[in-house]
Structures are given as C-alpha cells and as structure tokens.
Amino acid sequence: MLYYSTNGKASKADLQKAVVKGLAEDRGLYMPEMIHQLPKAFFEDMPKMKFQDIAFNVASAFFGDDVDLDALQDLVYDTLQFPCPIVKVKDNIYSLELFHGPTLAFKDVGARFMARLLQYFLRKGSVGCCDTATHKTVNVLVATSGDTGSAVANGFLGVEGIHVYVLYPKGKVSPIQECQFTTLGKNITAIEVDGVFDDCQALVKSAFMDAELNEHMMLTSANSINVARFLPQAFYYFNAVAQIIAQGQKPEDIVICVPSGNFGNICAALFGHQMGMPVKRFIAANNANDIFYNYLQTGQYNPKPSKQTLANAMDVGDPSNFARIINLYSENGKLTPEETHKRITSLISGTTYSDEQIKETMRQCYKETGYILDPHGACGYQALVESLKPGEVGVFCETAHPAKFKEKVDDILGIDVAIPERLAAFMKGQKQSVPMTKEFADFKAYLLKQ
C-alpha cells in the first residue's frame, strides 16, 4: 500500500518510508491510498472474537501488503498484552479503559506497535529510504505534552538500533508523567524545553526539515502524525463495539466519544468507521482548547496558542491530525470546504469544557457512581451525559489512569487515589534531563554534537 501526503506535493511513500520519515517532504501527513472495507463476515463474527484476533484483522487491512502476516500477527499480539475493557459507569454510558498498559495511558498501544514495526524493518535490513550504512542508529524525536513521551519512551526502551529524544515543556507536565520518561536512561534522552508544547512540536518539525541535520543523523518521528502510531488505535474501537454488540445493543445506536488533543485517537476511530465499523456518530470532547469545536460551529479553522488546563495532554492549539480529518472527508480535496464541513458535522459533534466544568464533572460522577474519572476522561464522560439521546449507547475513552494525575484528582475529589505498582516503580528513579531553549538553533547545535 502506498501513502500520499495531505499537502499533495510530495511523492507517494511505501509503509516503511512513511513510518521512518513520519512527515512527508512537503510537511504533509501521510494517508493510506486505500482504506479497505472489512468483510461482512468479519463484522458478524466480531462479537465472538478475541481482542487480538479482531485487531489482527484490522491490522491486516492496513499493513497486510507490507508486513509478512506471521510477523504482523506477532506484532499485534505483542502490542496487545493488556486489555482495553469497557466498564459500565452508569445507565447507557461505558468507559473504554485504555490505561492498563505499561504507562497507564492509551498511547502505549500505538507506541509499542510502532517500536515493533520499526524493529521489524530494521531487522529485515530494509530501511530502504535511508542510508543505514552511514547511519547506524535511528533517532526518534518526540514532542510531548505529557503522555506521548512516556508511552514512546517505554515502547522503545531497550530496542536496539534506536535512540529516543523526548522533548517536553518545562513545568507543564505532572511530576508523575515526567518521571516516566526522565528516569529510564539507556536509549532514552529527555529534553526539557523552556516553552510550551507547541514550541516542542515546532522544534521537532523543524529538525525533520533541516537538511544538515538529516545528513548528520537519521531522524524519525513518533508523534501521532506517524501512521504506525495512530492507525493501531483503531484496534480498541473495534473491540469496544464488538463488546457492546455482544451485550445485545444495536450497532446503529453506538456513540463514541473521544477526549481529543492532537486528534490522533479520534482519527483512528474515524478510519475504523471508514472500514465499516458500525457506529452512529462521534463526539470530539475538548478542554478549553476549542479550535476543533470552533471549526465545527463556523467552518473556519483558526489555530491558536495552546492554553494550559487540567487535562494537559489535550492542551493543543493546532491539532496535527486536523489535516487528516479534512483530507479524509474531502476525499483528498475533491469536495469543497463547505461540502467537507457538512460531511464532518453530520458525523462528528464537539464539546469544550473549562477547568471548572471538568472538576464539577469529576465530583458529580464520583458522587453518583463511585467511578473515578481523570481530567481527560471527564471531558468525554460529560459530553455523553449532555448529549446522549434515548436509545443511544455511549462509549467514552478513559485515556489515562486517574493516578497519573494523582495530585489533581486527590485535590478535586478529596480522596487518596491508589498508585498502581507500575507507576510507583517509575517514581523511585532519578530524574535526568537536558535543559533546552525553544530556539531551533540551540536544539540543532545539541543534536549535531550527538
């Protein structure tokens, strides 16, 4: 399968190049040329199938042309060693718990899948777009507003031939998040940038475009712009839909609600829908960063500097995957912006919540049901509470374990959230990071010395 760029100026890439390069030469995002419909028989069997087998079917549709099926099956099974269960919170609202992986957040799925896929290509000695004779190490650059960094760092930890640089905004990630990527050592370097998340993202994007740097070292991205990171997130949506159907609900009543920042997670759900996954509609739940919400209301996309909120992994002022959503529903630019907007708003609605509303939602939900929401999941839950119509069944992603935001959650709910053992282990480590300004020249000079 070939991948084209959303900007339409770069040449098409095969999977390997799309994964290693991350971003196309014209700074566009890679899109699969075809989105295969899964067969009717698969959807009929789905409610009876295991998570890994559902995922393997989905993975084959995307990656089956480019990865040996045996290897792909291993890869999928290795990625999904933890469950992504749906848990009933109340009435017709279910939490899709995506926090049972190594760093207790949903990005573990895509990060691990990408690490294994890159390793597969390296082992085959076929990183063809890049000169592996002069560059022995693949360097992964990742900008994080909190959870991406830990997921990528842990997914790639100890993978031979790969070095990871995690760029994060100083003082803007929680202490628990920070220790998950600053204490690992080995092939993981944490870089503490004096700026906000968008500055980190800009540094990473500039590095990929810099000819001299690319000459010096082989660079690749692991943000949700990477097809190997965002597509595997479709796995758990199919599984959630299968479980809801298995409980006797009708697929045409299912509403999926995704707390969104860079829109990689919801994008995977939308790709799933294009493959035939039966869902009635989607909701993108936002915190005070309301750029997508405003697009839905007005048809205008106006990126803004990100605002710091309680749900900090969603503090994004210019969501990368917006370009993918537009490209998908405009059929690669065939439809006008008005037609595209109409298609999008007929399938996806949006909400935006202030920190006060997030806190109130967490308190209300805890009081009413005993379920502990994290600030991100709270946006998703509240969007369902406000918008579900009679007969609909809502599934929101609980994108992180509440203990990842322990200080906030304890404070808001007046409780003492238990810290899972995996998390406690990170907190015992020694923090190590490289201080950096937000100037590209400084970041470049640092990388040139590596």
Ligand SMILES: *Cc1c(COP(=O)(O)O)cnc(C)c1O
């Ligand atoms: C990354 C993240 C999000 C936002 O996901 P996107 O794919 O960037 O939209 C939401 N919640 C948590 C906990 C996250 O880590």
